[in-house]
Each structure stands twice: as structure tokens, then as C-alpha cells.
Amino acid sequence: MQVPARFDYEVAASVEEAIRLLERHGPEARLLAGGHSLIPMMKLRLAFPETLIDIHELDGELRYIREEDGALEIGALARHQDVLDSEVVRERYPILWDAETMIADPLVRNMGTVGGSLAHGDPAEDLPAAFMALGCEVVARGPGGERTIPIDELQTGPFETVLDPAEIIVGARILRAPQGSAYTKVKRRTGDYASAAIGVALNISDGEIRDAGIGMCAVGGQTLRARGAEEILEGQRPNMELYKRAGERAAEESEPSEDARGPVEYKRDLVKVLVVRALEKAVERAGGGA
Amino acid sequence: MRISMNVNGQTREADVEPRLLLVHFVRDVLELTGTHWSCDTSNCGACTVQLDGEPVKSCTVLAVRANGHEVTTIEGIWSGTELTPMQEGFRQEHGLQCGFCTPGMILTATAFLENNPDPTEAEIREAISGNLCRCTGYENIIKAVQWAANSREGVSV
Numbered sequence: 001m002q003v004p005a006r007f008d009y010e011v012a013a014s015v016e017e018a019i020r021l022l023e024r025h026g027p028e029a030r031l032l033a034g035g036h037s038l039i040p041m042m043k044l045r046l047a048f049p050e051t052l053i054d055i056h057e058l059d060g061e062l063r064y065i066r067e068e069d070g071a072l073e074i075g076a077l078a079r080h081q082d083v084l085d086s087e088v089v090r091e092r093y094p095i096l097w098d099a100e101t102m103i104a105d106p107l108v109r110n111m112g113t114v115g116g117s118l119a120h121g122d123p124a125e126d127l128p129a130a131f132m133a134l135g136c137e138v139v140a141r142g143p144g145g146e147r148t149i150p151i152d153e154l155q156t157g158p159f160e161t162v163l164d165p166a167e168i169i170v171g172a173r174i175l176r177a178p179q180g181s182a183y184t185k186v187k188r189r190t191g192d193y194a195s196a197a198i199g200v201a202l203n204i205s206d207g208e209i210r211d212a213g214i215g216m217c218a219v220g221g222q223t224l225r226a227r228g229a230e231e232i233l234e235g236q237r238p239n240m241e242l243y244k245r246a247g248e249r250a251a252e253e254s255e256p257s258e259d260a261r262g263p264v265e266y267k268r269d270l271v272k273v274l275v276v277r278a279l280e281k282a283v284e285r286a287g288g289g290a
Numbered sequence: 291m292r293i294s295m296n297v298n299g300q301t302r303e304a305d306v307e308p309r310l311l312l313v314h315f316v317r318d319v320l321e322l323t324g325t326h327w328s329c330d331t332s333n334c335g336a337c338t339v340q341l342d343g344e345p346v347k348s349c350t351v352l353a354v355r356a357n358g359h360e361v362t363t364i365e366g367i368w369s370g371t372e373l374t375p376m377q378e379g380f381r382q383e384h385g386l387q388c389g390f391c392t393p394g395m396i397l398t399a400t401a402f403l404e405n406n407p408d409p410t411e412a413e414i415r416e417a418i419s420g421n422l423c424r425c426t427g428y429e430n431i432i433k434a435v436q437w438a439a440n441s442r443e444g445v446s447v
Contacts, residue, residue, distance in 0.1 A: 009291060009308035009354055032355075039311075040332055052308070105420025107335060107398065110344045111351070170401045190419040191333050217352050283405060 001050055004042035008051040012045045015062070015141060016068025018055050018168050023143055025051040027165040032056070033077060034111040036104070041210040050184040053146075055168070062115070062170060065089065069127040072174040081106070083114065094173065094285060095181035095199050101131040103186045103199075104122025118154065121161045124193040128155065130183050132215030132225050133199035136174045142167035154220040178213075179203045185217070188261060194218040195261040196270035198250070200278040202233070204288040209233045212277065219254035226250035229275065238283045240276075247275035291411025293357040297322070308354050313337040315353035316363055324364035324393050335421030336393030339363050345398040347420070364393035367400065375438040376400045385434030386423035394421045399435045409439060 008025070012018035021027055030049035032038060032057065041047040055062070056076070062077035065086045072093060074083070083089055084100045103109060103126050117127040131138075133149045138149040143166050151172075154161050163169070174250055178201035185197035197217035203210045212233040214226040229250040236242050256267035294303040294400060297320060304319050316325045316339060325348060326336035334351040339348045340362040367374055376396050386392045393419060402409070402417040409417070414435045415428075423431060 003311075004309045006309055009352075011357075024343075033350075035352070035355070036332060036350055039352070043330065052352075054352075054355060070360070104332075105335075105415055106344050106402075107338060107347050107420040108332060108350075111346050 002043035003094045004039065004128040005045060005048050007042075009054065010051060011054045011057060015055075015058060016169060018053055018058070018281035019141065019143055019166055021051075021053045022166040022168070025282060026054070029053055029165070031119070031168060032200075033113040033116040033119075034079065035116075036108050037110040037116060037122060037125075040041075041217060070176055072177065074114050074172045074174075076113060076118075076169045078114045080104070080112045080117075084109065084132040092098065092136070092177040093181065095130050095178075095201055095282075096127075098183035099126045099199065100198075101187075101197060102126065102183070102187065102194075108191070109175060116170060118172065119161065119163060119169050121155050121157075121159045121222070122279065123155070123158055123222045123224075124221055125223070125284040126183070126185065126194065126197055126199075126217050128223040129197060129215035129217035130199040130222055131172060131174075133181065133183075133201040133213040134174045134178065135170050135201070135213050138169045139171045139173060140170055141170050146170070148173075151193055152225060156219070161269050175248050178286075180282035180284070180288075182278045182281035182285065184278045184281070186270050186274065193261070196254075196256070196267050196274060198271065198274040198278045200282045202279075202282050204283070204286045206236070207237055207288060208211070209236055209238060214250060214278075216254055216288050218261075218270065219271055221233075224254060226253045226275070228253050233279075238279070238288060244272075245273035246279065250275045291354055291357075292377070295358065296360045298362060301321050308352060310353045311432045312339065312341075312348035312351040312356055315356075316348060316361070318366045319345055319353075322365050326390055326393060328390070333393075333422065335357055335394045335398065336353075336391055338397045338421060340401055342402065343404075345394075345401045362397070364397060369398060374400065375441045376403070376435070379434035379437035379441065380431075383430050383433040383437050385427070385431045387423075387427045391420070391421055391423045395423070395431055399431075401415075403435070403439055407439060409435070411436070426427045 029051040064075040137284040181201035200217040202212040216224040229246040328336035
């Protein structure tokens with residue numbers, strides 16, 4: 001029987017109270033949102049927080065998905081299922097919809113939160129890679145007020161982020177919708193982590209790719225951005241040869257390690273293939289094909 | 291910590307350790323053993339209960355998290371006199387073999403039909419993808435859910 005080690009438990013009634021509790025309990029306290037990453041780690045005794053500060057009562061403050069001034073704002077306590085149910089996401093941010101259909105399973109998606117998947121800092125989480133492709137901003141609040149963290153700067157290593165011990169992620173903001181986007185993933189079965197997954201978001205003008213974002217999941221010690229592959233795409237007319245070159249470059253930029261999901265070469269090959277598939281889909285959705 | 295929650299329509303109170311998982315609270319404290327405990331890793335769905343009407347894996351939820359909320363277990367599905375359409379569907383279509391996954395399947399599928407009363411087969415497969423049947427009896431489980439969906443619409447079978 002898997003049982004977490006003992007911890008103290010607090011329930012926050014507001015974001016401000018959560019911050020005060022984090023300050024009071026120090027760096028060994030953790031926020032508990034959906035708990036579907038943290039509780040399994042505590043059951044396996046891979047994590048031993050001294051205090052859990054439960055923020056599930058903050059739905060009123062932090063559970064929303066809305067467009068404001070052309071930007072998409074997703075509250076930290078939006079559930080994965082909320083993202084799937086969002087019309088705005090489905091129409092304008094299909095990369096997020098794609099990713100959510102492939103995250104864990106429907107029951108886990110009822111509990112798991114967007115903020116949790118960002119704060120956990122797991123390189124095999126899908127949403128950080130999708131958000132990286134979209135170039136999102138993470139909004140965090142702490143004792144000193146609110147700040148915006150570019151998604152590229154959020155993670156500092158496996159399960160490590162730039163968040164201060166008393167900071168709480170309150171949401172994610174995407175400044176504008178890309179013309180085309182897609183998320184592709186290979187996993188061994190429902191509920192498993194990705195063997196590899198790729199998110200692509202791009203804009204096309206005058207038949208040329210103006211800008212592209214590529215996020216890579218589960219192929220490195222943290223969520224990776226394929227900058228070299230993005231550069232290959234920019235200013236070029238979309239076509240299969242181009243996609244393949246971008247895929248090869250992204251595979252070089254990936255840093256997978258061997259595990260039960262396969263050896264390094266296999267995972268690099270997945271990156272190649274998944275980049276091509278994601279680009280095909282994103283360009284098709286942007287309405288500009290080769 | 292003192293907690294109080296509505297379980298199957300009744301207020302239940304207890305003193306629990308914060309680390310007690312909801313599945314063990316339901317089974318060992320409330321003695322509602324229809325909720326099964328199996329993989330302990332959020333994979334199998336045997337421990338599925340409804341938390342505020344939504345199916346969740348109770349091996350990955352703290353009992354204290356449900357404080358002040360509503361929990362429905364398989365014991366709360368039955369009215370005491372007649373089977374629900376979903377239960378009847380499982381009976382009619384032989385949707386169970388060993389029965390171990392059945393409580394979780396029924397709680398997941400019942401909540402699913404609330405949101406999607408006329409699902410496609412693909413949607414049903416996706417909806418139950420977090421609940422594993424170790425007998426691999428998925429075909430009849432899907433038929434059972436379809437039976438329940440049809441009976442809700444008043445279609446005779």
C-alpha cells in the first residue's frame with residue numbers, strides 16, 4: 001500500500017492567503033492543486049513536502065479560460081477538461097486541444113490543472129511544450145506582487161522552476177492566437193507519459209512561414225524549444241522537404257535519454273516524424289499548404 | 291483533522307490524518323467496499339468515485355480534499371429498488387465478467403452520459419479509457435453504455 005509521508009495540511013481561502021501560508025511554512029511547503037502529479041510522487045516517497053497548502057477552494061479566483069484584448073488567459077486552476085471544453089481553445093488554439101486529448105485519461109483530466117502542470121516542472125508534461133510553441137507568459141504572484149515569466153524561462157531543470165518558494169502561478173497568457181498550430185505525440189498507451197511529443201504554432205503571410213514556435217516534450221531534462229528548426233522554417237514556403245529538414249534539425253536539438261519507452265535513437269527518430277506531422281497539420285489549419 | 295462530507299446523500303464525519311487517501315477513507319472508515327482499490331498508481335480506475343458529480347480516481351485524492359464536498363460511490367448509484375439504466379445495461383449486455391472494474395466503469399459511464407447523452411462508440415471508448423478491465427471485456431462494456439444511452443432516449447431494444 002502506497003501512503004504519503006506525514007505532512008501538515010492547510011486550506012487557503014484566497015490567493016493572498018496561499019502566499020501568506022507559503023511564507024509562514026517555508027521552502028518545504030508545497031501547493032496542492034489537482035494533486036495528480038504531486039500525490040503519486042508523495043505515495044512513491046519521491047516527494048516529502050512538510051506542509052501541503054490546498055488551493056482547490058480558489059476556483060472562484062483561478063478557474064477560468066477567457067479572451068481579453070485578443071489574448072487568451074487561462075487561470076491556474078482551469079482543469080484539463082475545462083481546456084477541452086473551451087470553444088475558444090478548440091477554434092483558435094487547436095494545439096492545446098490536441099494536447100489535452102492526449103494527456104493522461106478523462107478521470108485524471110477532471111482533477112489535473114493547467115497551473116499544476118506548469119509549476120510541477122516535469123519535462124514529460126505536455127502543456128509546457130504546447131505553451132512553449134505558443135510563446136506564452138506565465139503569471140506568478142508572490143509576497144512582492146505579480147510578475148510575468150516567459151515560458152522559455154520557467155523551468156531550470158527536471159522538476160525545477162524559477163518560482164520563488166512563496167510564489168504561486170495564477171495563470172498563463174497567450175498574447176495572440178497563431179494562424180495554425182498542432183500537437184503530436186507518441187505514447188505507449190493511454191495514461192502513459194509521452195515517448196516524445198511535439199507542439200508547433202506558426203503564422204503564414206504571402207505564402208511564407210513568418211514565424212514558427214516548436215516545443216518538445218519528454219526528450220530532454222526540461223521542456224525544450226527547437227530554435228534551430230524554427231529558424232529553418234522562417235521565411236520559407238511550406239513544403240515537405242522543408243518539414244523534413246526542420247524535423248532533422250529538431251532531432252539534433254533534442255536531448256533524449258534511454259528508458260523503458262525506448263533508446264535515444266528511436267526517440268530522435270520520433271522527433272523527426274512528429275515535427276513533420278505537426279507542421280503538416282499546423283500549416284493545413286493555417287489555410288496555407290504546399 | 292475533522293472532516294465532514296456528503297457521501298451518497300448522507301453527512302459523514304470523521305477524524306482523519308491529512309495523508310489518508312479518499313479510497314481508504316471510503317473503504318476502511320466508511321466501510322463502503324464497493325469502491326475497489328487496486329493499482330494505487332492512478333492508472334486502473336477501479337477506485338473511481340464521483341467527486342461533486344465528476345468521476346475521479348480516489349487513490350490520488352486526499353480524503354481531506356473532499357471535506358465539505360459531495361462524494362458518490364457505487365453504493366449511492368442504486369436507488370434501493372430498481373437498477374439505473376447503466377446498471378441494467380451492464381446486466382443486459384453482460385458488461386461484466388469478474389466485476390472488479392464494474393463500480394468504476396458504472397460511475398465513469400454514468401457521469402459521461404450526463405454530459406453526452408448520445409455518444410458515438412469512439413466517444414464511449416475514450417470516456418472509459420481511464421478505467422481498465424482486467425478481463426478485457428471492453429466490447430460488452432461499450433454495448434452496456436450504448437444500451438443505457440438508448441434506454442434513456444426511450445428506444446426499445
